[in-house]
Amino acid sequence: MSSSTIQPAKVTRVEPGSIAAELGFEVGDAIVSINGERPRDLIDFNFLCADEELVIEVVDGAGRSHRLELEKDFDEPLGLEFETALFDGLIQCNNRCPFCFIDQQPPGKRRSLYFKDDDYRLSFLYGSYLTLTNLTEREWERIERLRLSPLYVSVHATEAAVRSRLLKNDRAGQILDQLAWFRDRRLQIHAQVVLCPGINDGVHLERTIRDLASFYNPEGAKRQAVDFDARAAGLQARSWAIADSANVAGHGIAIADPDSESDPIHNSINATGNVTDPSLAPAPETQDQDRGLAETVEGDFEPPFDGQLEGEFDGEFEDDLDEEFDEEFEGEFDESDPAPPTVTSVAIVPVGLTRFRPSEDELIPVTPAKAREVIDQVEALQAEFRQTLGSPFVWLADEWFLIGDRPLPPLEAYGDFPQIDNGVGSIRLFVDRFEAALDACSVTRVTPDRHLTWVVGNTVENAFAPLAHRLSQIPGLTVTLAPLRSRYWGQEMTVTGLLTGSDLIEQLGDRDLGDGLLLPALMLKQGELCFLDDTTVAQVAARLNTRIWIASDANDAIAHCTAPDGLNHPDA
Numbered sequence: 001m002s003s004s005t006i007q008p009a010k011v012t013r014v015e016p017g018s019i020a021a022e023l024g025f026e027v028g029d030a031i032v033s034i035n036g037e038r039p040r041d042l043i044d045f046n047f048l049c050a051d052e053e054l055v056i057e058v059v060d061g062a063g064r065s066h067r068l069e070l071e072k073d074f075d076e077p078l079g080l081e082f083e084t085a086l087f088d089g090l091i092q093c094n095n096r097c098p099f100c101f102i103d104q105q106p107p108g109k110r111r112s113l114y115f116k117d118d119d120y121r122l123s124f125l126y127g128s129y130l131t132l133t134n135l136t137e138r139e140w141e142r143i144e145r146l147r148l149s150p151l152y153v154s155v156h157a158t159e160a161a162v163r164s165r166l167l168k169n170d171r172a173g174q175i176l177d178q179l180a181w182f183r184d185r186r187l188q189i190h191a192q193v194v195l196c197p198g199i200n201d202g203v204h205l206e207r208t209i210r211d212l213a214s215f216y217n218p219e220g221a222k223r224q225a226v227d228f229d230a231r232a233a234g235l236q237a238r239s240w241a242i243a244d245s246a247n248v249a250g251h252g253i254a255i256a257d258p259d260s261e262s263d264p265i266h267n268s269i270n271a272t273g274n275v276t277d278p279s280l281a282p283a284p285e286t287q288d289q290d291r292g293l294a295e296t297v298e299g300d301f302e303p304p305f306d307g308q309l310e311g312e313f314d315g316e317f318e319d320d321l322d323e324e325f326d327e328e329f330e331g332e333f334d335e336s337d338p339a340p341p342t343v344t345s346v347a348i349v350p351v352g353l354t355r356f357r358p359s360e361d362e363l364i365p366v367t368p369a370k371a372r373e374v375i376d377q378v379e380a381l382q383a384e385f386r387q388t389l390g391s392p393f394v395w396l397a398d399e400w401f402l403i404g405d406r407p408l409p410p411l412e413a414y415g416d417f418p419q420i421d422n423g424v425g426s427i428r429l430f431v432d433r434f435e436a437a438l439d440a441c442s443v444t445r446v447t448p449d450r451h452l453t454w455v456v457g458n459t460v461e462n463a464f465a466p467l468a469h470r471l472s473q474i475p476g477l478t479v480t481l482a483p484l485r486s487r488y489w490g491q492e493m494t495v496t497g498l499l500t501g502s503d504l505i506e507q508l509g510d511r512d513l514g515d516g517l518l519l520p521a522l523m524l525k526q527g528e529l530c531f532l533d534d535t536t537v538a539q540v541a542a543r544l545n546t547r548i549w550i551a552s553d554a555n556d557a558i559a560h561c562t563a564p565d566g567l568n569h570p571d572a
C-alpha cells in the first residue's frame with residue numbers, strides 16, 4: 001500500500017474529558033501523522049498512540065496545519081473516533097459468491113450499499129468474516145508481523161473445487177495451505193461455513209469440519225485455557241486493545257459501506273473506529289487561541305505550533321513503522337509451548353436467500369427437513385470432538401433449530417460463546433436472560449391495564465411464545481406475540497433483524513395492536529429509528545395509527561411492559 005493512498009484520519013467524535021478534548025480536538029480535524037508516521041488504519045493509529053510521547057500533525061477543518069506535542073501514560077488512548085477505521089480505503093472483495101447478500105438487495109439503493117469488502121483489518125478489528133482470497137504478500141507479512149489474531153475466515157468448504165465453486169474464484173482453493181500458514185505462525189482463526197444445500201452439505205460438510213478439526217490442537221487449547229499467555233497478551237494489547245475499545249461488531253458482519261452507513265445485509269453497523277476512555281483528563285498547558293487546540297500537554301517539548309506541516313511524506317514511513325513493529329514483537333513466543341489451536345471454532349450457518357437474488361444462482365433454500373439433517377450430522381460430530389478434542393469445536397447457528405423446529409441447546413452447550421455474533425447461541429442467551437429477568441421482576445400488577453404487541457421474526461415464534469405467555473401472567477398485562485415473515489425480502493422464514501417497516505405495515509394493518517408495538521431494536525439500523533427498507537419508525541406508527549416502544553434487550557422489554565405509572569413515553 002503506497003503512502004500516497006493514505007488519507008488523514010478524520011475525527012468524528014472527541015470523547016469528553018479525554019486527552020484529545022483537553023488538547024482542543026474538534027470534529028472535522030484530521031490526523032496526518034503521529035511521531036512522523038502516517039497511520040494507514042486504526043491498527044497503526046493505536047500502535048503509534050500507545051507511546052508516552054507523541055508529536056501529532058493535524059489539519060483542522062479550515063485546512064490549517066497544527067503540530068501537537070504531548071506526554072501521557074503508556075497505552076492511554078487519546079479519546080478520538082474517526083469516520084473510518086481504514087485511512088487507506090477498504091480492500092475490496094474479488095469473489096462472486098452466489099449467496100452474497102450484497103447481491104440479494106433490492107436495486108436502486110445507495111451505491112455504497114452494493115460495495116463488497118473483504119478486508120483483514122475489519123476482521124481483526126470488528127470480527128467481520130473474510131475469505132483470504134485477495135491478500136497480497138505484503139498484507140500476509142503484516143498479519144504475521146502484527147500478529148493480527150484471531151481473524152474470522154469464511155471457509156465454506158475445504159475441498160478446492162467446492163470452495164472455488166462457492167466463491168467463484170480459482171484462488172479460493174488454497175484454503176488448507178492458508179490454514180497451515182496460520183498454524184506455522186501460531187496465529188488463530190474462527191471459521192464459518194455458510195451451508196448451501198446441494199453444494200457444500202452432506203459429505204462435503206463432513207469433510208470440511210474434519211479438515212478444520214485437524215487444525216485444532218487440544219493440548220494447545222488446554223494450555224491456553226489454564227495458562228493464558230500473559231507476555232503475548234501484554235504485548236499484543238498494544239495493538240489489540242483496539243478491538244476492545246472499538247465499536248466491536250458482530251461476526252459475519254462485513255462493513256460494506258464506506259460512508260459509514262448501516263449495512264442492512266449484515267445487520268447494521270458503522271465503520272467508525274472508536275477509541276475511547278472517559279477516565280482521561282490531563283490538563284493542557286497552552287492552547288491555540290484560534291482553535292483552542294492545545295499544543296502541549298504536560299509538555300516541555302519543542303515550540304508548540306509550527307503553523308505548517310514539515311515537508312512531504314514519502315514511502316519510508318511504512319517501512320519505519322514495520323521496523324518498529326518488528327522490534328516490538330520480536331522473540332515474544334516460546335516455541336516449546338504447545339501450539340494453540342489454529343482453528344478455534346467453527347460456525348455452521350444456513351444460507352439466507354431473498355427474492356432479489358440473481359435467478360441463475362443454483363441455490364436452494366434450507367427446508368425444515370434439511371435443517372434437521374444438518375443438526376443431526378453436526379451434533380454427532382460435536383459428540384465425537386468432545387471426546388477427541390475436549391471441545392465441541394463446531395457449533396450450529398440458532399436458525400437451524402428454529403427452522404428445524406428443534407429445541408435450542410442449553411446455555412452450557414455454547415461454552416464461552418465463541419461465535420455468538422454469528423447467531424450461535426444468541427437466542428438461547430436471550431431467552432435465558434429474559435426468564436432470569438422475569439424471575440427477578442418484583443412487579444405483581446401493572447396499572448393501568450395495558451396490552452402490547454411484541455413483533456418478532458417468525459423463526460423465533462416457538463422460542464419466544466413462552467416469554468410472552470409469562471409476561472401475560474402479570475395481572476393487568478397482556479403481551480401478544482406477532483411473528484411475521486418478510487414479504488419485502490420474499491422469505492417464508494425470517495429472523496427478527498430482517499423485518500422491515502413495510503412488512504409491519506402490510507401485516508399488522510388489520511390487527512388489534514392494543515396500546516402499541518414493542519419492537520426489538522435489532523430491527524432498526526444502528527443508531528437510527530429507521531428500518532432496513534428505509535421506512536422510519538414514525539412512519540410505521542403513523543400508518544398503523546399506533547404507538548411504538550423500542551426494546552434494546554430483555555430488561556428493556558420487561559421495563560416497557562411493567563412500567564409502574566403507566567406506559568413509558570413511546571419512541572414513536
Ligand code: SF4
Nearest residue numbers: 093095096097100116
Ligand atoms: S459473500 Fe462476501 S466474499 Fe462472497 S462475494 Fe459477497 S462480499 Fe465477497
